[in-house]
Amino acid sequence: MDDKEIVEMFFARDERAISEVQKRFGALCETIAANIVSDRLTAEECVNDALLKMWETIPPQRPAHLRAYFTKVVRNLAIDKLRNLSTLKRGNGENADSIDEIYDLQSEYSVEETALRHETLSAVNQFLAGLPKKKRLVLVMRFWHCCGVGEISQALNISESSVYNIIKRERKKLLDYLERKGVLN
Numbered sequence: 001m002d003d004k005e006i007v008e009m010f011f012a013r014d015e016r017a018i019s020e021v022q023k024r025f026g027a028l029c030e031t032i033a034a035n036i037v038s039d040r041l042t043a044e045e046c047v048n049d050a051l052l053k054m055w056e057t058i059p060p061q062r063p064a065h066l067r068a069y070f071t072k073v074v075r076n077l078a079i080d081k082l083r084n085l086s087t088l089k090r091g092n093g094e095n096a097d098s099i100d101e102i103y104d105l106q107s108e109y110s111v112e113e114t115a116l117r118h119e120t121l122s123a124v125n126q127f128l129a130g131l132p133k134k135k136r137l138v139l140v141m142r143f144w145h146c147c148g149v150g151e152i153s154q155a156l157n158i159s160e161s162s163v164y165n166i167i168k169r170e171r172k173k174l175l176d177y178l179e180r181k182g183v184l185n
Contacts, residue, residue: 010058
């Protein structure tokens with residue numbers, strides 16, 4: 001079953017749509033949420049809340065990419081949960097950099113800020129597209145999936161020091177790139 005068929009099931013208010021989304025993307029989204037909140041039960045709660053949110057927002061929304069839509073909803077809910085539980089200060093702080101950056105993207109935006117945000121995201125996507133695959137994967141795993149350095153190291157079969165170095169160097173290059181594009185002042 002493809003995304004379009006599942007979205008149509010949501011529009012028809014067919015509850016099987018929820019189980020299809022859970023079956024296809026549940027494990028991925030639970031991992032993303034767990035990387036943010038550092039607790040498996042809270043991550044499961046975020047996924048369940050995201051499924052309810054999808055039920056409430058489709059319709060009227062008609063996402064073309066269901067995986068991206070679901071992962072974004074889960075990430076936002078996990079970030080809100082983390083913020084509400086204040087676990088960042090009590091935890092080991094490993095996700096502090098990525099969570100702080102995500103918090104910055106969560107506030108309400110005016111029309112001008114929305115346009116700037118869109119321009120920034122477009123520039124970030126262009127930057128990522130120009131990177132070698134391994135570096136791009138490191139950054140996406142760190143800042144989108146909120147994976148820890150050890151997890152990235154293991155998944156990509158590279159040393160933790162290499163992961164740290166890639167993150168440090170590529171973050172600097174990204175900031176320089178955004179300044180050259182005129183996105184950052």
